[in-house]
Amino acid sequence: MAKLQNTASGNPIADNQNSVTAGVRGPVLLQDYQLLEKLAFQNRERIPERTVHANGSGAYGELEITEDISKYTKASLFQKGEKTKLFLRFSTVAGEAGAADAERDVRGFAIKFYTKEGNWDLVGNNTPTFFIRDGIKFPDFIHTQKRDPRTHLRCNNAAWDFWTLNPETLHQVTILMSDRGIPASYRHMHGFGSHTYSLINANGERFWVKFHFKTKQGIKNLTNEEAAKVIAKDRESNQRDLYNSIDKGDFPKWDFKIQIMTEEQANNCKFNPFDLTKTWPHADYPLIPVGVMTLNKNPENYFNEVEQAAFSPSNIVPGISWSPDRMLQARIFSYPDAQRYRIGVHYQQLKVNQPIVEVNNYYVGGFMNNGSYKQEPKAYYEPNSNGGPVGDSKYLEPDLAIGDVAARWDHRVDEDYYSNPRALYVILPEDEKKRMYKNIAESMEGVCEKIIERALGHFEKIDPSYAAGVKAAIAECKAKCSCGC
Incomplete structure (x- = not known):
């Protein structure tokens, strides 16, 4: 036997197929709370997708x-x-x-x-x-x-x-x-x-x-x-x-x-x-x-x-x-x-x-607070005299030495941009290198010549064959292109 359908508040639903109308051909009545709830929930079925990693x-x-x-x-x-x-x-x-x-x-x-x-x-x-x-x-x-x-x-x-x-x-x-x-x-x-x-x-x-x-x-x-x-x-x-x-x-x-x-x-x-x-x-x-x-x-x-x-x-x-x-x-x-x-x-x-451990804190109110955090009625602030949760110094981390001058330090002070990609490039099999040249060339469709030349300059510093391979693949892509670019 099928389970009884309910509204979000648990009220039993008699008919989920038809709206309440004033007669067979009449308009829908505002009192049809099941219709209103159903449409309201549909409007809110989506939340903002992640700015990155959305899929x-x-x-x-x-x-x-x-x-x-x-x-x-x-x-x-x-x-x-x-x-x-x-x-x-x-x-x-x-x-x-x-x-x-x-x-x-x-x-x-x-x-x-x-x-x-x-x-x-x-x-x-x-x-x-x-x-x-x-x-x-x-x-x-x-x-x-x-x-x-x-x-x-x-x-x-x-x-x-x-x-x-x-x-x-x-x-x-x-x-x-x-x-x-x-x-x-x-x-x-x-x-x-x-x-x-x-x-x-x-x-x-x-x-x-x-x-x-x-x-x-x-x-x-x-x-x-x-x-x-x-x-x-x-x-x-x-x-x-x-x-x-x-x-x-x-x-x-x-x-x-x-x-x-x-x-x-x-x-x-x-x-x-x-x-x-x-x-x-x-x-x-x-x-x-x-x-x-x-x-x-x-x-x-x-x-x-x-x-x-x-x-x-x-x-x-x-x-x-x-x-x-x-x-x-x-x-x-x-x-x-x-x-x-x-x-x-x-x-x-x-x-x-949710963690699998009990959570005790002083976070009160706000949207979606379902009460899963443990809070004593008389201990909603800290420090308090009512037995509320407290920190424990045994969880302190060891000291970490940090720089003593705060500034916007240039993260490009290390200009070794090429040794890591070079180490990767030299171990790639020759057939994979050829596919990589082609992948890069295809990804550069619509890229202006100035930027392509800048990229080739970087590839040259990684390895001359890297730049030569990409340059040849770009020329091959252009030769096959029918758009006149």
């Missing part, structure tokens, strides 16, 4: 720690044998909600760990680096990836203008234009915390850390031509692949590994270890196995669990902390601020965002 997919899983790394961290979820439930959201960076999955773009790799000490969010990508190293440039960068406000079209000229005027982007651009720029599926790509974070052990010692998730399914990518065929048939190819694989019990897995750098090593490091545009050489800072991450459960309601999932690097737990990474510092503010605007001030009370 995404998600799944639940767990992280199992198989190795002992307690000498680096006291975090409960990182102790050997520990299993922690998690929610992972994959996404594309530039595309709007509804954009095709198989587009050339960086993929988001955001994980919410429901630990015994509160939620820890690791907000990363499928690349170990990013385009910029200072958060003050993030809005400018994203504007180049979105639509021209005049034409409302994506603009290759803006993207390449920004990239060539900000050469710290070259490492990420090279990754994006390589085969890994279009993963065949979310299951067949690596994930990275990307930023430098810190681990703190039981002795109060701090270690700088990079987080890596290496796919156990193997790397698979698409060429531009293969991606075009996929998009023509299925714009939700990655979403479908992820959902179907989990649904049939083929649970995707990633090996979880870390790189460690001591504070002394960081002080003597030849490059800035907190620069998001650079990687740490594995020869100097080898990957350390930690555990395995598995995705094993699909969401039951996409809107509730994927669209309303809210991640922020501001969510940390004892034993894990941040670093002086400028981009990370900016995201600590911008991410929770975006969620408060997009979903509401109490977005943490939504089920997908």
